[in-house]
Amino acid sequence: MxxxxxxxxxxxxxxxxxxxxxxxxxxxxxxxxxxxxxxxxxxxxxxxxxxxxxxxxxxxxxxxxxxxxxxxxxxxxxxxxxxxxxxxxxxxxxxxxxxxxxxxxxxxxxxxxxxxxxxxxxxxxxxxxxxxxxxxxxxxxxxxxxxxxxxxxxxxxxxxxxxxxxxxxxxxxxxxxxxxxxxxxxxxxxxxxxxxxxxxxxxxxxxxxxxxxIAHSAEVIDDFVSLLSPFAEIDYPGEAQCRMFFAKCVPEVINGNQHTKPARFPFACGSQVHPNQTDDALRVIWKGLPTSSGTHLLFSAYASNGAADNPGAVVSVRDLNRKPDEIQSISVEPRTRTFIDFETGNCDHLDLEIAVTPTPGLHAYYAGIELSPFTVKGAGSSRKN
Missing domain, CATH: 3.40.50.150 (Vaccinia Virus protein VP39)
Structure with a gap:
């Protein structure tokens, strides 16, 4: 060889x-x-x-x-x-x-x-x-x-x-x-x-x-949607959300970079966002549908100046409905995507407080809420100007 x-x-x-x-x-x-x-x-x-x-x-x-x-x-x-x-x-x-x-x-x-x-x-x-x-x-x-x-x-x-x-x-x-x-x-x-x-x-x-x-034109999105047709008879997790997502994509500029986002931005599938900025932390309350398993969260952090030595942000999550005194935290490096598994157990609804403490130069964070097994229930953004 x-x-x-x-x-x-x-x-x-x-x-x-x-x-x-x-x-x-x-x-x-x-x-x-x-x-x-x-x-x-x-x-x-x-x-x-x-x-x-x-x-x-x-x-x-x-x-x-x-x-x-x-x-x-x-x-x-x-x-x-x-x-x-x-x-x-x-x-x-x-x-x-x-x-x-x-x-x-x-x-x-x-x-x-x-x-x-x-x-x-x-x-x-x-x-x-x-x-x-x-x-x-x-x-x-x-x-x-x-x-x-x-x-x-x-x-x-x-x-x-x-x-x-x-x-x-x-x-x-x-x-x-x-x-x-x-x-x-x-x-x-x-x-x-x-x-x-x-x-x-x-x-x-x-x-x-x-x-x-990267953002895409309506014509390209139509091509993407056509890719799903061979799998119409397969009942896979996220199938409905996947179709809905393609149907409602719109371009948006974030940090000078053009992204394609769902029209229901900042959160999807009927959930609500209540901004409550306290001190230096960015806070949102995510209200979601019931789940019997867990929630998989995807976070991204981007430094506005692109500095590689910027330490990123600290993300804290707590379940206001079930365990308000327990906080899970994770460090998110700039220009990366980090996953955190958050066990919710059986509950009538989800009230997750997501708090992000950005460091100097960090302009935005993005959080995706995904119900296990990887059925996405939302994607959001909060900004510190």
Missing amino acids: LDLLKSIYSKVPSWVSTGTITSAEAAVLSSMVQRLRPRVLVEVGTASGVSTAVLAAAADAADQQWELHTFDIMEVCYFDESKIVGQAALEILGERPNVHFHRSSTALDIKATLGDRQVDFVFIDASHSSPWAAIDLLSILPNLREGAVIALHDLLLPFREGYSHQNAARDIFRVWRGQKWTEASAPNLGILRFTDIKQTLADIATLLQADWD
């Missing part, structure tokens, strides 16, 4: 200066493909095509019949418009009849391209702004074989300067409740195993209702 990778990377053209996987990530992907021996591979996000060459060479080494379909929204490479998408793969491997380049295409085109063929291995490395990776995954689900492996690139991208709103891959990896892992040699690569369609749909529903990193 090492000789194979050395051969590939020795042929990477000099014009490829960015936007590709590392040799350590290539080793993990190559080893996985040779071990799994997938017959149908899909890549979302071709760019220069170095990763395409790695996947194709690994599939070749597995010594079986295979086909690789790679999709990219561009016709030309995003960092060198003099080269077509996949140009590096062509220079490294030459023309391969079983490597299919789908330029000016997205994951939305996968079903029409593959028909009923089942996919065994997926590599997602396209837009890293939420919710694109979740949309890519949702697009592939109708063709995904049970037991298939999904590789997500750029789990650590949000921690690089200038990329704090590139959370798509990391968000999927964090909410995924099935089997998942990373390799010590390639921590930027997240691996998921697909086994449960209902659970996967519920996880995607959660992601779609958290903060988006």
